[in-house]
Amino acid sequence: MKNSFLTITFLLLTVFCSYISLAQTEKEIAPPYNIKTISFLQSDRNVIPIFKLGEGFQLQFDDLFANEANYYYEIIHCDYNWNPTAIPKNEYLEGFDNQRIQDYTNSFNTLQIYSHYKLSIPNQFTQQLRISGNYIIKVLDENKEVVFSRKFILCEDLVTVPMQVKRARTVDNIEMKHNLDFTIKSNTITFQNPLKNIKVLLLQNGQLNSGIKNISPQYTIGNDLIYKYDSETQFWAGNEFLFFENKDIRSASNNVARIDSKTPIYGSYLYTSAARANFPYSFTQDVNGNFVVNNLNSANNEIEADYAWVYFSLSAPTFRLNKNIYVTGMFNNYTLSPEYKMEYNPKKAIYEKAILIKQGFANFEYKVADEKGAIDYENTIDGNFYQTENEYTILVYYRESIDRYDRVVGKGMANSINIIN
Known part of the structure; x- marks a missing residue:
């Protein structure tokens, strides 16, 4: 009886630990020294990794060891907070991942030799990604150890997000910050409980790891969600690159x-x-x-x-x-x-x-x-000026009460070159 109780306890602990490990937040893993020039491409151009659902794209990188090493890839679907979702892989991915990256070429006529790798999505193994949301792609070595990982986002086109970039609403920062006013509109979705079902992510120049999150709509007009905050949606303006x-x-x-x-x-x-x-x-x-x-x-x-x-x-x-x-x-x-x-x-x-x-x-x-990686935007080397030209993106996440994942149902974009007071 005692052994049976211990066995059940052990199994429960194993299941609990497995659940905890699955729920750990996914963070981008920086590559080792030999991996360089990691980029997402569309139409042969480097792009911020936010794609429409169904669009194709490529992940490319160089290996300075130039030994034609075998690399594999894994794609993980995540929720709004970058925790892996519990939905089965075959529900968000048609085909297979954990496949070897087969498209690679050695450098030609260069002083620094390298092997150049290209992974196209979709490909012969991964036919398509079925649903929108946050994703992380991991590149693995032969031992299935993670070499590096990168975030990307797939979005649908079910809402529009008209937005304006304004100077800061707070007097102390009026010369140094940008403030985003925006509205979420949809003719397709009726927002029953927007405070619970709608989340947004505000990005400056596409930097996924420094966005503003967890902003609720200030009020609603019919089916329109209005965001007109004074401080919650402000970014330090920075300076030109x-x-x-x-x-x-x-x-x-x-x-x-x-x-x-x-x-x-x-x-x-x-x-x-x-x-x-x-x-x-x-x-x-x-x-x-x-x-x-x-x-x-x-x-x-x-x-x-x-x-x-x-x-x-x-x-x-x-x-x-x-x-x-x-x-x-x-x-x-x-x-x-x-x-x-x-x-x-x-x-x-x-x-x-x-x-x-x-x-x-x-x-x-x-x-x-600082040593922990917390960025000091206020005391930046090159200052903060409201005249700075920045590109802003707002992503809208939607999750009904019966849904098992956070959909990205639309995005809005605006540039501070059209800033207003």
């Missing part, structure tokens, strides 16, 4: 001061950036953090674009916070890891960092964060 271009790594180009060709891999030394927080706002055209792989002298940029050491330097004499400065952008998924943390050079009185980046054009920015 910086950029460099080294599509010809043998000669200095835009924002590249000089080239070092004496090393096995070319070095691109950028002009030293000055901290812009205490300077007046100045408009410079950017692509809101994006990057383009480009070799001026190649026919196929995917495998003929080379890698170069890009040397960043920053003059920030008034920076006194006990925090770190990182170089980030879409080229590294805004990752705050030691690989991108700047070091202070006391002899030159500047911050420096060398990063291996695939040649082309790239936007970047300097982010201030």
Whole structure:
């Protein structure tokens, strides 16, 4: 009798632990040093990974070991808070995952050798993703250990989200923040209990890990949900992204001061950036953090674009916070890891960092964060200016009482270049 009780207790604990492990929040896993230039593409262009349900896309990356290693992929459907959903895989995925990535090619005519991998969704194994929502894709090695993971979102087109970007409603931040006013409208869905069934995600320049969440509608007019908050929907405006271009790594180009060709891999030394927080706002055209792989002298940029050491330097004499400065952008998924943390050079009185980046054009920015990765937007190196041009996206999640997952039923987009008071 005692043994039977212990057996039942053990089984219950096993089931409970399995449930807890399944419910753990999925976070993006940064890649190891040899994995570079991870990007989602549509029509051969790097894009923010928010796609319409049924659209195709690609995930691409390079392996600097260039040993044609075997990589596999796994796709996991998640809820609004990025917890894996309990629905069976065959309900959200037609076909199979956990398959080997078969499309790979070695680099050609480059100083830094690498293997370039491409995973298309859909493909012969994964015919389609059936439902909308949050997804995370994991790339695994031969031992089925996770090498890296990336989030992406599939959305439907059942609601419209007219929105406006306004200056901050709070006087203290009127020069430094953007505020989003928006409405959710639908001719397809009747919102029975919007406080419970509707959730939104507000994004600045498509940065999935720094969005504003858990905002309820302020009030309703008929079937329209109205969001006109003063502070809850505000973003620090930041400043325009910086950029460099080294599509010809043998000669200095835009924002590249000089080239070092004496090393096995070319070095691109950028002009030293000055901290812009205490300077007046100045408009410079950017692509809101994006990057383009480009070799001026190649026919196929995917495998003929080379890698170069890009040397960043920053003059920030008034920076006194006990925090770190990182170089980030879409080229590294805004990752705050030691690989991108700047070091202070006391002899030159500047911050420096060398990063291996695939040649082309790239936007970047300097982010201030503590050791735990909490970003200090208020005390940013380059300041916050309401004139800054940012792209804003709002995603609408909908879950009926009988549903088992959070659908993404629509999105809205607006640019702060059309900001109003």
